[in-house]
Amino acid sequence: MARQRYPTLLGALLSLLGVSGVHGAPKPRQSNEGIDPKLLSGPEDVAEEYDYIVVGGGTAGLTVADRLSEDGDHTVLVIELGAYDNSSSVTTIAGGAGGLSNRTHLFSFPSSPQEGLNNRTTAVIGGVMLGGSSGVNGLQVHRGHKDDYNRWGAFFSDESEWSWDGLLPYFKKAWNFHPPNEDTAEALGIKYDASYWGDTSGVHASFPTFNWPGLKIEIEAFGDIEGVELPEDSGEGSPGVYWYPTSADPVTATRSMSRNGHFDGIDRDNYKVLSEHRVLRVLFDEEDMASGVAYVPRGAVDDSEVRSVKARKEVIIAAGTIHTPQILQGSGIGAADLLEAAGIEVVVDLPGVGWNLQDHPLGGGASFELTDFPVSPQPSDLQSNASFREAAQQEFKESRSGPLTIASGNAACFLPLAVIAPSTFESIASRYESQDPAAYLPADSPPTIVAGYAAQQKAMAAAMRSRGTAHYNLFLRGGGTEGAIVYLHPVSRGTVRLDPSDPYFSEPEVDYRALSNPADLEVEVEFVKFTRRYFTETRMADYGAVEARPGGAVRTDEEMAAYARANVSPSTFHPVGTAAMLPRELGGVVDEGLRVYGVKRLSVVDASVMPDLPGAYTQHTTFAIAEKAADLIKARA
Incomplete structure (x- = not known):
């Protein structure tokens, strides 16, 4: 099975x-x-x-x-x-x-x-x-936030060059950035700041020539939620809602890798x-x-x-x-x-x-269908509408432009726990911080592993309280169905071990140990609540938002936790x-x-x-x- x-x-x-x-x-x-x-x-x-x-x-x-x-x-x-x-x-x-x-x-x-x-x-x-x-x-090109990289170096010293400042030159060196075309940027309100990017790499970061117009509505709806920031560029190291480029060569409109x-x-x-x-x-x-x-x-x-x-x-x-x-x-x-x-x-x-x-769990939160979204076409047309698909293919063939230049998406929110769960984030952080560091690690964890987790636990509890660390990621595509939610900072820890019976020629034994720490389950419950807030208590409610999953029958924290256990995937392949x-x-x-x-x-x-x-x-x-x-x-x- x-x-x-x-x-x-x-x-x-x-x-x-x-x-x-x-x-x-x-x-x-x-x-x-x-x-x-x-x-x-x-x-x-x-x-x-x-x-x-x-x-x-x-x-x-x-x-x-x-x-x-x-x-x-x-x-x-x-x-x-x-x-x-x-x-x-x-x-x-x-x-x-x-x-x-x-x-x-x-x-x-x-x-x-x-x-x-x-x-x-x-x-x-x-x-x-x-x-x-x-x-x-x-093909999504976005970097983490200042807190993330400063935390890495802090495990060694305050002078470590593994920090936001120490990595920023290499973030720039890694990509050849191409701004969006002016018409697209103006129509959709795409913000960017090229000073956070470089232009010498052979690996390209660019924007599609077309985006689904509904994205602008979805982004603007986050302005209805207290505490949500709208950074000028995805590369500035601040959580919020922003546009980001695709790893694609804009001349050939092909994957850049x-x-x-x-x-x-x-x-x-x-x-x-x-x-x-x-x-x-x-x-x-x-x-x-x-x-x-x-x-x-x-x-x-x-x-x-x-x-x-x-x-x-x-x-x-x-x-x-x-x-x-x-x-x-x-x-x-x-x-x-x-x-x-x-x-x-x-x-x-x-x-x-x-x-x-560690990996980014996928599938918590909730998903909604927008039954009255007054924006056409929508992403699903590329799969369901033969004439639209044919026209898009022809446009791409002739000019390397149009809907087929869109990859997985170019906009998302990356929000702190304090923003998505303003009334509970402190209690979640406090309960997590008070745990015995060994309590939710494998029983055979060596002393150095427990000591390392204790250091991480202190840092992650601070991250839960920080408005500089994002925990919640909602993937936006501007279409009729939304709800791809990624958990950015899970605190459960897993293992990869070779197979002792065949160490070289069998795949290793991988145990994500997903949701093994109860704090992760608490956060997943808050994801459901916040996603519902976004679709029903902002201007998104004007577009006939109908909850597809987990559904209106799932209301209590216990029911939402059970939903998470049954539906979360432990990996987004990160x-x-x-x-x-x-x-x-x-x-x-x-x-x-x-x-x-x-x-x-x-x-x-x-x-x-x-x-x-x-x-x-x-x-x-x-x-x-x-x-x-x-x-x-x-x-x-």
Whole structure:
């Protein structure tokens, strides 16, 4: 039954975003010959050693590889599990999350049953392709808020450069920003401030040439709620309601991602990629210095085809939040008891590896249909109205303009708990703050994990009270049905652990432990109440708002909590935290230089280093981390 449930949750998300169901079977291996000279045809073309080996050619991996090789002085090899694919299924932006519908570009396997979600399982999903999850995501480009990034550095010191000010130059460097066209901006009241953005990156952030007119009404309705701010730009680091760009090239109206920003069109002999190969483990010399990696073809089921390649300077793990801890654990870095159970020699007893898993839960709150929304056309017309769809396709073909330039959306609210729950946020924060830090962690949590959570607990209780930290995200599309709600700062923590019976060739065991902390359930109840306020107590009530879910029969806190347990998905495919940048005594895995504790010449550069979630989706922040990491690595070369 578990293996039949998780595609349904994925299908529900894709339906919500206007995308048809998952399709396609995994493709046979394609020859890389003739595609790009940087793309090696096979392991026979891999040199004996490189200066840097990057494990994972995704959002962060290709960014780092590009930056480390750009001076021409150092050789870089990227080893990526997925394939290079430049087909329209990758480059299209229409629908936004359409990249998730092609499972040849995904890993997807069931999580552990979620006790807090009535023992449901869910799909653990991410990108498997050159470009990683930046090639399959919803293309939304927004960063978190000042509080989020200042909190990260504060776990080390008040002088840490992991802060809003320390990351802002890299947020700018990561994207080439293109303002909306003047007509669209004027018609819809799109606000932006280009000073928060850069214009040199090969990864583009732009606005569609068309937006559904209903978006203006939806945004203006938030002005009816006390405490809601309307920042000038999504990049200024303040919660509120704002427009934000899409990761799309405005000239070609195609997806912009790490592959076409940090790989395509780069003519460099010192930058190579081996695709469709899996790194099993990092190799070490007698001084616990990373000396290379062992790898096999993607389809291997044992180590009979294992090969190795050496790194002169550094091995950089950029395999993502789910697979980075598996590689570290398989390399002998992790909790000693887990490694011993798997028969793996312990290199470093580092319990934090694979702990601290967080993701953005989706599906709380409430959804409404606007039966009298006087704005036409609506997003659903692209699916249900054949003549409208045909006209939109023709417009896109002729001028790269019109409704098909819209991805997942370009407007949303990111609101503090104090705004959505003004009468209860303090009591929720106080109850959470008074918890025993170990009370809702796994029973076998090591002391450093408990100590780290105690530090996070203090910080997250402050975040619950802060008007500078967003907890509630309502996704706006300007159509007749709205209600995609994301929880930005859950306080439950999960785990990713290799399978002791097959540590290298089976997927890891992923337990989100969603809603395991009762504070999260309290917040989800407030989401339902606030969403109802928005649709029924603002000007949105003028448009015939009818509650679709959970429905009028669900009224008490207990009923709303039961609804959340039955309907929330633990993941919006934004996992972070499993190789956390925290002090080692707080369960950290990497230091402020992103170097793995206890060994030399080994770093982690991907979303797994985020100690907690930003109040935004993770693409933008991951790019910025990679840009900053490249400078850190260069400085110690």
